Amino acid sequence: MPGLTIAEAAETLGLTSDTLRYYEKDGLLLRPVPRSSSGHRRYAEDDVRWIVLVTRLRATGMPIRDVRRYADLVRSGDGNELERLELLQAHRERVLQQLAEVTSHLGAIDHKIGIYEDRLRRSRAIA
Amino acid sequence: MPGLTIAEAAETLGLTSDTLRYYEKDGLLLRPVPRSSSGHRRYAEDDVRWIVLVTRLRATGMPIRDVRRYADLVRSGDGNELERLELLQAHRERVLQQLAEVTSHLGAIDHKIGIYEDRLRRSRAIA
DNA sequence: GCTTGACCTGGAGTGCACTTCAGGGGCGAC
DNA sequence: GTCGCCCCTGAAGTGCACTCCAGGTCAAGC
Numbered sequence: 001m002p003g004l005t006i007a008e009a010a011e012t013l014g015l016t017s018d019t020l021r022y023y024e025k026d027g028l029l030l031r032p033v034p035r036s037s038s039g040h041r042r043y044a045e046d047d048v049r050w051i052v053l054v055t056r057l058r059a060t061g062m063p064i065r066d067v068r069r070y071a072d073l074v075r076s077g078d079g080n081e082l083e084r085l086e087l088l089q090a091h092r093e094r095v096l097q098q099l100a101e102v103t104s105h106l107g108a109i110d111h112k113i114g115i116y117e118d119r120l121r122r123s124r125a126i127a
Numbered sequence: 128m129p130g131l132t133i134a135e136a137a138e139t140l141g142l143t144s145d146t147l148r149y150y151e152k153d154g155l156l157l158r159p160v161p162r163s164s165s166g167h168r169r170y171a172e173d174d175v176r177w178i179v180l181v182t183r184l185r186a187t188g189m190p191i192r193d194v195r196r197y198a199d200l201v202r203s204g205d206g207n208e209l210e211r212l213e214l215l216q217a218h219r220e221r222v223l224q225q226l227a228e229v230t231s232h233l234g235a236i237d238h239k240i241g242i243y244e245d246r247l248r249r250s251r252a253i254a
Numbered sequence: 255g256c257t258t259g260a261c262c263t264g265g266a267g268t269g270c271a272c273t274t275c276a277g278g279g280g281c282g283a284c
Numbered sequence: 285g286t287c288g289c290c291c292c293t294g295a296a297g298t299g300c301a302c303t304c305c306a307g308g309t310c311a312a313g314c
Contacts, residue, residue: 018303038310040261056232085243095233105183106222116212165280167291
C-alpha cells in the first residue's frame with residue numbers, strides 16, 4: 001500500500017495528525033487525501049509537497065483563510081496564475097515589512113540587554 | 128493637568144484605549160497609571176516609555192505572561208538584574224531563530240513567485 | 255475469537271490576546 | 285440644565301488556530 005499514514009505524514013511535516021485532518025476539512029489541501037481500503041488516509045508525495053508549502057505560508061504568518069484562497073485558486077486549474085502571483089507577492093511584502101519591524105524592535109531590545117550586561121559587569125567588578 | 132489622556136497615550140503608542148486598560152489590569156505596567164481628580168488615567172512620560180518597551184516585546188512575539196514576569200521583576204526593584212537579563216536573552220534567542228526560520232521560508236516562497244513570474248512572462252510573450 | 259492499536263467522524267473545548275458591552279459618572283458648551 | 289463626549293468598571297464576547305473527546309471501525313497478533 002503506497003503513501004504515508006497520517007502519523008508518518010505528521011512526523012515528516014512536523015505537524016500533528018489532528019492538524020492534518022483539520023487542514024483537510026478546512027479546505028487547505030488540493031484534494032481529499034486518498035484512502036486505503038479500510039478508509040485510512042494515505043498521503044502521496046504530491047500531498048506532502050503541497051502541505052510543505054502550506055506550512056511555509058503558515059510559518060510566515062499567512063492566515064488560514066488566505067491559504068485556503070490560494071488552494072482554491074490552484075485547485076481551480078490554469079488561468080488564474082496572475083491572481084496566485086499577486087496573492088504571494090502581497091504576502092511577501094507583508095513578511096518583509098514584518099521582518100524589518102521585528103529586526104528594528106530586536107535592535108532596541110539588544111540595546112537594553114547591553115545595558116544590563118554592563119551594569120552586571122560593573123557590580124561584579126565592585127564585589 | 129499633566130500627562131496624556133488614555134486616548135492620547137493610545138494614539139502615541141499605536142494601541143487602543145481598551146488595550147491600555149487591559150495591559151494595566153493584567154499587570155504588564157510598572158504601576159497603576161496615575162489618575163486625574165475625576166478618576167481618568169493620566170499617562171506620565173515614564174509610563175509611556177515603559178509601554179513602548181512592552182510593545183516592542185509583544186511585537187517580537189513575547190507572550191503576555193512573560194512580559195508580566197519581566198514587569199514583576201522590574202517592579203520588585205534592584206537585585207534581580209541577572210534574572211531580567213536572562214529573560215531578555217532567552218527572548219532574543221527565540222526571536223533570532225524565528226527570524227532565521229521566516230527568512231528561510233520566505234526564500235522558498237520567493238522561488239515560487241519567480242516561477243509564476245516566468246510562466247506569466249512566457250504566456251504573455253506568446254499572446 | 256478476542257485484544258490491541260492506529261485510524262475514523264462530528265463536535266466540543268482550549269489558550270491567547272484582545273474587544274465589546276452595559277451601565278454609569280464628570281464636565282465643558284450651548 | 286441638558287447635550288455630547290470622553291472616560292470609568294466588571295464581565296461577557298470574539299477570532300484564530302488548533303486540540304481533545306466520545307464512540308466506533310478495522311486488521312493483525314496471540
